[in-house]
Amino acid sequence: MELSGQFPVQLLCERIGIPRSSxxxxxxxxxxxxxxxxxxxxxxxxxxxYHIRFPSHGYRWLNAKIRLDKGIIFSDPYAHKCCKMAGIKSVSKHYKYKKPGDPFRIYPNLLLAGIDIQGPMECIVSDMTFFYVKGTYYELTLYMYLWNDELIAHALSSRRGDRMTYLAGLQDVLAFKKQYPEYKLILHSDQGSVYASKSYNELLPMYNITRSMSRAGTPTDNAAMESINGWIKAELFTDFHITSSENVPEQVSDYIRFFNEERPAYTLGYLTPKQYRERFSPKQEYAAQTTAGDV
Structure with a gap:
């Protein structure tokens, strides 16, 4: 375009081999x-x-988030076209898991039995993940409904190996389960020392809770929770930009609220956990669990 003001258009078109009409x-x-x-x-x-705000996600999730926030509906092929033209790609890295380990387990693995999850009060999965903020170590223990990926309890600590993060989250689960004693609940975790301890498990039968455990060294037995752990760490630092060691518990709590109420999930048809619960929850006495406080 700039050269057309300096040279004849006919000459320029001949040099690059296109008709002048083009x-x-x-x-x-x-x-x-x-x-x-x-x-x-x-x-x-x-x-x-949206990619600037949430760089850890690809075009499908960005499309779902735009639909959720603004009510604008794009098809997935159109969203892919827009992102490809803009050079938008997810910056997150996810890791493959090892092969299944020793089948020995303290409690049976009920998830392998192919249980049919129909509602929120049927199965909760739990796991601990850790991360660093400005050299400070944090452990975050999460409890999640397997039905709609809703994080119903969490506990955070800056002490390595702090068993209270597990127990504080469990107490929140028990307090909520106490309101619905007639429902049977499965609690699934790995074979960590706290999860397997007597103090952790001795109260569960009183609340009509059945324990389930993954095989040793087999994270894929709790794949949903492991996947969430990976996304949480990616989003906390890539999208929420946690770089200061001040108010980390508050920032984590804000993220948990975002996760439950504002974050579209692929496994839920790009509904948020809250939307999925409100739309598909079985007709039973069920109230949303408020997020547990930090430790």
Whole structure:
């Protein structure tokens, strides 16, 4: 375009091997874009805006988040086109798990039995993950409904090996389960020392809770929880930009609320856990659990 003001258009077109009419057609499309192209540019800018806020996610999740926040509906192929043109890619890295380990277990693995989860009061999975903020070590223990991936309890500690993060989260689960004694609940975890301890398990039968455990050294037996752990650490630092050691518990609590109420989930058809619960919860006495406090 700039050279056309310095050299004859005919000469420039001959040098690059295109008809002169093609140049003028392109020039007109640039100077007077169609409504379709304008919408495409606006869509690309919107995806870029959301990618800046949530760089750990790809085009499907960004599309779902835009639909949730703004009510704008794009097809997945169109969202992919916009992101490809803008060079948008997820920056998160996920890791493959090892092969299944020793089948020995303290409690039977009920998830391997293929239980049919129909509602939120049927199975809770738990695990601990850790991360560093400015050199400070943190352990985060989570309790999640397997039915809709809702995080119903969490506890955070900056002490390595702090068993109270497990027990504090469990107490929140028991307090909630106490309201619904008639429902049977499965609690699944790995074979960590706290999960297997007497103090952790001795109260569970009183609350109509059945224990289930993964095989030793087999994270894939608790794949949903392991996947959530990976996403949480990616999003905490990539999207929520936790870089200061101040108010880490508050920032984690804010993220848990975001996870439950504002984060579309692929496994839920890009509904949030809260939306899924409100839309598909069985007709039973069930109230949303408020997020547990930090330790």
């Amino acid at each position: 140049f003028y057609h392109w020039k007109k499309s640039v100077e007077h874009p169609s409504k379709q192209k304008k919408r495409l540019v606006q869509s690309i800018l919107l995806f870029q805006e």
